[in-house]
Amino acid sequence: MPDTSPQIDTKLSRKDLIEGLDALEQRLLWLASWTIHNANHIRPNRDGLKVGGHQASCASMTTLMAALYFHVLRPKDRVAVKPHASPVLHAVEYLYGRQTQDQLERFRGYGGMQSYPSRTKDKIRVDFSTGSVGLGVAVTAFASLVQDIWLARGEMKPENAGRFISLLGDAELDEGNIYEALIEAYKHDMRNTWWIVDYNRQSLDATTSEKMFDRFDDIFETAGWDVLTLKYGARQRAAFKKPGGARLRKWIDDCPNDLYAALTYEGGAAWRRRLTKDLKRSAKTLELIDTYDDDTLGNLMTELGGHCLVTLLDAFEQAAASETPKLIIAYTTKGRRLPFQGHKDNHSGLMTPTQIGELRDRLGVAEGEEWGPLAGLSTAREAKAKAVLAQAPWRETAKEKRSPPSVTVPSLSEMPDPGRGKSSTQVAFGKIMNDLAREETDFVSRIVTTSPDVTVSTNLGGFVNRKGLFSRSASEDVFKKRKIASPQIWAHSPKGQHIELGIAENNLFLMLAALGLSKDLFDQRIFPVGTVYDPFIARGLDALNYACYQDARFILAATPSGVTLAPEGGAHQSLNSPLIGMGQPGLTYWEPAYSDEVRVILREAFDAVEREEGGSSYLRLSTRQLEQVDRDLSADLADDILNGAYWAEAPSGDAPIAIAYCGAMAPEAREAFDQLKEDLPGAGLLAITSPDVLHRDWMAASRSPWTGEAGRTSHIEHVLSPLAPGAGLVTLIDGAPSTLSWLGSVRGQRVRALGTERFGQTGDLPDTYAEHRLDASAILDAAASLLA
Ligand SMILES: Cc1ncc(C[n+]2csc(CCOP(=O)(O)OP(=O)(O)O)c2C)c(N)n1
Numbered sequence: 105m106p107d108t109s110p111q112i113d114t115k116l117s118r119k120d121l122i123e124g125l126d127a128l129e130q131r132l133l134w135l136a137s138w139t140i141h142n143a144n145h146i147r148p149n150r151d152g153l154k155v156g157g158h159q160a161s162c163a164s165m166t167t168l169m170a171a172l173y174f175h176v177l178r179p180k181d182r183v184a185v186k187p188h189a190s191p192v193l194h195a196v197e198y199l200y201g202r203q204t205q206d207q208l209e210r211f212r213g214y215g216g217m218q219s220y221p222s223r224t225k226d227k228i229r230v231d232f233s234t235g236s237v238g239l240g241v242a243v244t245a246f247a248s249l250v251q252d253i254w255l256a257r258g259e260m261k262p263e264n265a266g267r268f269i270s271l272l273g274d275a276e277l278d279e280g281n282i283y284e285a286l287i288e289a290y291k292h293d294m295r296n297t298w299w300i301v302d303y304n305r306q307s308l309d310a311t312t313s314e315k316m317f318d319r320f321d322d323i324f325e326t327a328g329w330d331v332l333t334l335k336y337g338a339r340q341r342a343a344f345k346k347p348g349g350a351r352l353r354k355w356i357d358d359c360p361n362d363l364y365a366a367l368t369y370e371g372g373a374a375w376r377r378r379l380t381k382d383l384k385r386s387a388k389t390l391e392l393i394d395t396y397d398d399d400t401l402g403n404l405m406t407e408l409g410g411h412c413l414v415t416l417l418d419a420f421e422q423a424a425a426s427e428t429p430k431l432i433i434a435y436t437t438k439g440r441r442l443p444f445q446g447h448k449d450n451h452s453g454l455m456t457p458t459q460i461g462e463l464r465d466r467l468g469v470a471e472g473e474e475w476g477p478l479a480g481l482s483t484a485r486e487a488k489a490k491a492v493l494a495q496a497p498w499r500e501t502a503k504e505k506r507s508p509p510s511v512t513v514p515s516l517s518e519m520p521d522p523g524r525g526k527s528s529t530q531v532a533f534g535k536i537m538n539d540l541a542r543e544e545t546d547f548v549s550r551i552v553t554t555s556p557d558v559t560v561s562t563n564l565g566g567f568v569n570r571k572g573l574f575s576r577s578a579s580e581d582v583f584k585k586r587k588i589a590s591p592q593i594w595a596h597s598p599k600g601q602h603i604e605l606g607i608a609e610n611n612l613f614l615m616l617a618a619l620g621l622s623k624d625l626f627d628q629r630i631f632p633v634g635t636v637y638d639p640f641i642a643r644g645l646d647a648l649n650y651a652c653y654q655d656a657r658f659i660l661a662a663t664p665s666g667v668t669l670a671p672e673g674g675a676h677q678s679l680n681s682p683l684i685g686m687g688q689p690g691l692t693y694w695e696p697a698y699s700d701e702v703r704v705i706l707r708e709a710f711d712a713v714e715r716e717e718g719g720s721s722y723l724r725l726s727t728r729q730l731e732q733v734d735r736d737l738s739a740d741l742a743d744d745i746l747n748g749a750y751w752a753e754a755p756s757g758d759a760p761i762a763i764a765y766c767g768a769m770a771p772e773a774r775e776a777f778d779q780l781k782e783d784l785p786g787a788g789l790l791a792i793t794s795p796d797v798l799h800r801d802w803m804a805a806s807r808s809p810w811t812g813e814a815g816r817t818s819h820i821e822h823v824l825s826p827l828a829p830g831a832g833l834v835t836l837i838d839g840a841p842s843t844l845s846w847l848g849s850v851r852g853q854r855v856r857a858l859g860t861e862r863f864g865q866t867g868d869l870p871d872t873y874a875e876h877r878l879d880a881s882a883i884l885d886a887a888a889s890l891l892a
C-alpha cells in the first residue's frame with residue numbers, strides 16, 4: 105500500500121504553520137492578480153486584443169493551493185490544476201524560486217507562461233495539461249491506474265507511489281466525461297485519487313443552481329468514493345456555536361446561491377440589512393450579528409471551508425489516511441477579497457488600475473515592489489512564510505524532466521510477419537499483436553492494450569488471451585475453468601497487459617493519455633495500443649485531442665472503417681475520420697492496404713512512441729480481405745511505405761494519367777488500372793499508405809525556403825515527377841475525398857477525387873461501392889473525363 109501517512113511536519117507548530125501558509129496565500133493572491141494585471145494593463149499591447157486571465161477564478165483557489173503546495177503535496181504526487189488557476193500555479197513555483205519574473209511578465213505572451221497549465225510549453229513542472237474542462241479531472245484517475253500497473257509489477261516501490269490530484273472548478277462537474285470516468289474508476293478499483301472541487305458555485309455565465317447541492321455526494325459515494333464537504337470555515341463554525349448561531353447557520357444553508365453571491369458582492373452592510381430582515385424573529389441571532397462590524401461580518405460570511413486553512417489541513421490529513429478515492433468539496437467565494445467577489449459576471453473580470461492599486465495597498469506591497477516574491481509581509485510573517493517554504497515537501501520537486509533510458513523497439517526484421525495469405529489489415533494487426541504476445545522481451549512487457557468493449561471485434565483477442573487482463577487481484581476465466589469452449593480466455597492478474605474498458609470512448613482516450621504519459625509520470629515507458637471502431641473516434645475526439653496536446657504517446661488502431669463494412673450500415677460507416685487523422689497534431693494517420701504494410705507501419709508506430717521527436721499513430725484499418733501482393737519487403741519498399749506512397753505500378757514515359765488509391769480500395773483501383781493500361785500502357789497506380797505523412801511532408805517542403813531548409817523536395821513531388829505535367833490523377837479512398845484531392849496541387853495536375861460524401865446504408869460491397877462511386881467503372885469514368 106502506498107505511504108499515506110499524514111503530512112504534518114512537527115518542526116513547525118500548527119499555529120506557525122497556519123500563519124506561514126496564510127502569508128504565502130496572500131502572496132499567491134497578489135502575484136496571480138498582478139501577473140494578469142501586468143499582461144492586460146502594463147505590457148504593451150500591439151494588436152488591441154484583450155489578453156485576459158481570470159483573477160476571480162484564481163482568488164477562489166489560493167487558500168486551497170497554498171495548503172496543498174506549501175504543505176500537503178509531495179513530489180511524487182501528480183496534480184492537474186484547473187485551467188484558469190494557472191497564474192496561481194506559476195506563482196507557487198515563483199515562490200519556490202523555480203519560475204522567473206520574465207515568464208510571469210510574459211503571461212499569455214509569446215514564449216511566456218501559458219494561459220492554462222501546459223506540460224509541453226510551460227517552463228515549470230506541469231503533470232497534466234488542462235484547458236478543456238473535465239478532461240484534466242478524469243485523467244488523474246486513469247493515471248492512478250497506470251501507477252497501479254507499475255506497483256503490481258513490483259517496478260515501483262510502494263513508498264514511491266503518489267496521489268493523483270485534480271483541482272477543479274465546480275462547473276467541471278457538469279462534464280459527462282467525469283461520470284464516465286467514475287464508473288470506470290469503480291470497476292477498476294482505482295485509488296489514491298483526490299478530486300478537490302473549488303465549489304464557488306459560479307461557472308462562466310452565471311451563478312450555478314443549488315439543486316445539485318447534495319446530489320454530488322450521492323453520486324460519488326455510490327461509486328465508492330469518500331466525500332468530504334468543507335462548507336464552513338473554522339470562524340463560521342465557532343460563530344454557529346454561539347447563542348443564535350444555529351439560526352444563522354440555518355439561514356446560510358437555506359440561502360440560494362444567487363442571493364448568497366449577490367450579498368457577497370455587495371458586502372457587509374448588505375449582509376446586515378438582509379440578515380436583519382430575514383431573522384427579525386431571532387433576537388439572539390441579531391445580537392450575534394451585531395457583535396461584528398460590517399467588514400468583519402462580510403468576512404465571516406465568505407470565509408467558507410475552502411478559504412480556511414485549519415479546515416483544509418484537517419481535511420487533507422483525513423484524506424491522506426486511506427487510499428480510497430476522495431471527492432473534496434471545498435466551498436469558496438469566486439473572486440474572494442477582490443472588488444468583484446461574488447458578482448455573477450466576474451469570470452473574466454479584470455481589476456482596473458485603481459482597483460489593483462487598492463489591493464496592493466491593502467496587502468502592503470510598495471509601488472515598484474510588485475514582483476517581490478514576499479513583498480508586503482511583515483518581518484514576522486515573512487519569517488513564518490520562509491519557515492513553511494523551507495519545510496514544504498514540494499520544494500524538492502525537480503524542474504527538469506528526468507530522462508529514463510530508452511527502450512529498444514524491435515527492428516523490422518524482428519517484427520512478426522503476418523504472412524501472405526488473403527487477409528485484411530485488421531487481421532494482420534491482430535496477428536502481429538498475437539505473435540508479439542508470444543515474446544517475453546522487455547519491449548513486449550511494456551505493451552499495454554486497451555479497448556472500450558471492442559477488444560474481440562477489433563482482433564485484440566489473441567494478445568489478451570496470452571497476456572491477460574490487468575487487475576490488482578487475480579481471477580480466473582470462469583468459462584475456461586468450467587470447460588465451456590470459447591476462443592477468448594479472460595483471466596485477470598496483476599501482471600495482465602490489457603485494460604478492458606466499458607463502451608465510453610472518452611475513457612479510451614483518457615486511458616491512452618495516461619498510459620502514454622507513463623514515462624514522464626513514472627519513468628517507465630509503456631507502449632499503449634488502443635482499439636476502437638473507426639466511426640466512434642468522434643465520440644472521444646476532445647479526449648483524443650487532449651491526449652495529443654500533452655504529447656502522450658500511443659497507438660490507436662481504428663477498425664473497421666469506411667463504407668467497406670457495408671452490411672453494418674450507415675451508422676457504423678466512418679466518412680470523415682481520415683480528415684480527423686490529418687488535422688490532428690501529434691497524431692500520424694496511416695491507412696495501409698496489405699499485411700506487409702501493416703507490419704512496417706506498426707513497427708514505426710511503436711518506434712514513434714519511444715522517439716524523442718516521435719508522436720502517436722492512428723491506423724485506419726479494414727475488415728475487407730484482400731489477396732496479398734506477392735512481393736518481398738525490400739528496404740526501399742519499407743521506406744516508401746513510411747514515406748506515405750509508392751508506385752504499385754510505376755508510370756512510364758510521360759504518362760498522362762495515374763490512379764492513386766488508399767487502403768481497402770486497392771482491388772477497385774487495380775481493376776480499373778488493368779483496364780486503363782490496355783489503352784494507356786504508361787498509366788501509373790499509386791499506393792498511398794499515409795495521406796497524412798505525404799501532406800505534412802509536402803507542406804514542410806513548400807515552406808522550406810523560409811524555414812532554412814531550402815531545396816528540399818517532398819516525397820510526393822518526387823513520386824509524381826514521372827507523370828507528364830498535364831497528367832490527370834484519379835484519387836480514391838473509402839473516406840472523405842478531400843483526404844487526397846490536394847494531390848493535384850503538388851504539381852498542378854487535374855484531379856478527379858473519388859470518396860464518400862454522403863451517409864451510406866446497408867448493402868454488399870458491389871452495391872455500396874456503386875452507390876458511392878468507388879467502383880472500377882466510376883474510376884474509369886473519372887479517368888475518361890480527365891483524358892477527354
Ligand atoms: C470543455 C470546455 N468548455 C468550455 C470551456 C470554457 N470555460 C472555461 S472556464 C468555464 C467555466 C468554469 O467554471 P468553474 O469550473 O466553476 O471554474 P471557476 O472559474 O468558477 O473556478 C468555461 C465554461 C472550457 N474551457 N472547456
Ligand SMILES: [Mg+2]
Nearest residue numbers: 273274306307
Ligand atoms: Mg466555479
